[in-house]
Amino acid sequence: MRKEYIAPFFATLRAANPLPTTELEFTTPFELLTAVLLSAQATDVGVNKATRRLFPVANTPQAILDLGLAKLEDYIKTIGLFRTKAANLMKTCAILVEQHGGRVPRTREALEALPGVGRKTANVVLNVAFGEETLAVDTHIFRVANRTGLAPGKDVLEVEQKLMKRVPKEFMADAHHWLILHGRYVCVARTPRCWECAVIQYCDYQPKTPPPAASS
Template identity: 65%
Template structure:
């Protein structure tokens, strides 16, 4: 796939998805950080149901620490792995207060040093909260990148490196959400909606649905 096709792909995705953003509900970088930590192996819808009750009560590191681990669990117990997530969030909040004046840091290294935060979560925060041109490769992005031929790779890091190299500069800020939303609603895992796909003629997937 050459750079002209890649540009055309992102131009079309941007036209089809004019306001690409996360489907997690949040109003501050800290709320987004908590939501993303909770979203591991969980749906955005499920996380939003939990945080719509949690955030009005506790949406700062200090307030969540005041809840305590058991108090936090009461709000997130509908989410998978809630026990370990609650423990990580408490540690995360302690680190934010002790090392970052209660604010979410804007560097990858500082984010990845937080409990429960890996490279993917850090990339989401850097991109969505702070507007940095990072791409967090989740299952949707991994699938779309490989299926279309946009940035094929055997693992997440392969795909991330290729996307960083190949995504046109003007689309790097929004590429993360463009690819996620396209994968979630059009280029789905089991039965992609190829007949209504805006990039079907540019895609290298050989087993297109009819």
């Protein structure tokens, strides 16, 4: 993507969605951390269904610990890899209580030290809960960055580093959400919906996908 196209690319996405946010449901930084931890290889819809049951019962680190592993597993058993995620969440809650006064830390190093929390999860929490200018590169952002030519890279870290350099500062706080939503609903994996794309004129992808033939 040509450098002069980047600002209008994001300006167009912003005009269509001025206040983007995560589709995970949460009310506190801990609820967000929990939801993101549970979301690996799972849909936001599936995570929200589980946390709508879990959070009214236990939505703090101590409450999760008091709930116990078996009951936690029961609440999240509809989510893929729920046993591993439950174990990691219990360990994370113990660390939050013992080392952070039950609060979610605000540094990348402390977040990444939590079981089940990698760079992507830390970036989401820093961005969404604390307003940091971070970019959590998931499969959607990785695809959009490469396909459009915005920030091509062979792995998620390379794409993240290029995005941090190429995204104009005025768009940085919300770029994560715009790119995820664009990848989730328009620039989809198998057949990108180019005929619905508002930023098609800035995109390097060729050939553009034609609209599906009208049914007779």
